[in-house]
Amino acid sequence: MTAIAQPPSVDTPRETARAPHRRASRAPAVLRRALLYATLVALLVVFVAPLLWAVSGSFKERGDIFQTPPSLIPDPLTVENYAALLSTQPFFAWFGMSVGTASIATVVSVFVCALAGYGFAKFRFRGRRVLFAVMFSSLSIPFAVILVPLFILVVKSGLANPWFSLIVPWVAPAFGIFMMQQFIVQSVPDDIIEAARIDGNSEFGTFWRVVLPLLRPSLGALGVWSFLQSYNSFMWPLVLVSDAEQYTVPLGLNILFASENRSYDLVLAGAVLASIPTILVFILLRKQLLEGLTAGAVKG
Incomplete structure (x- = not known):
């Protein structure tokens, strides 16, 4: 049986024109x-x-x-720079003050913003729109504008203790409330809340057991933002704190930089040590941060 030779393939003029x-x-x-x-x-x-x-x-x-x-x-x-910094300056006290106040402010801020965002997103009450508009408009007010009135209020109230006063400005930021309100509107259906109420949960129980677990991505993103805002704060501690033992890290490093001999070696060593908490926070919450930033970006 003889094989039949196949004719050579020839590109059509249309395929030849498409290749280039x-x-x-x-x-x-x-x-x-x-x-x-x-x-x-x-x-x-x-x-x-x-x-x-x-x-x-x-x-x-x-x-x-x-x-x-x-x-x-x-x-x-x-490593003499690190040794000199830790032996001649109260860096551990600065570090503890910064990390402690920032951690407390972050935990309180995340909880308060989530609770306030839940109220604005799922409750209907008289004056809600006006109250939300006033809260949202406060984003346009620089912190320097309210710095002096806030300082007078804290001092006159007898609450100038750094462990309290360094936390207060970051407890209920308008950005955090707005962020949580938007996330709850998009990601928490009303049916789930109604089902929890039918099961006998109180309003706070519904928020704690049902709503809060659904907010993990946004809570992580808000936590990173809140920690950085409090930890890197400079102007408020500069006005409030006068005791060198109660300085925060940014304030203490600024004092070293502004000294007569310009201690760049100590400042750089302190800056490297000061960056460790922020890097750790980002590493631990990077997944929630990315999920929170991209939530609602893609609609299915």
């Missing part, structure tokens, strides 16, 4: 992707370079920090 078009359309896509990656790498370098420079400078002697040309690798490498 496919290659031409593929080239801009590759170029756009390469441009995107190059932009992301450049932004990464811009954001990471100061941190790398601070870490490198914290292990250098003071005279080598601003050497020309700059060197990222310390030569010689020394």
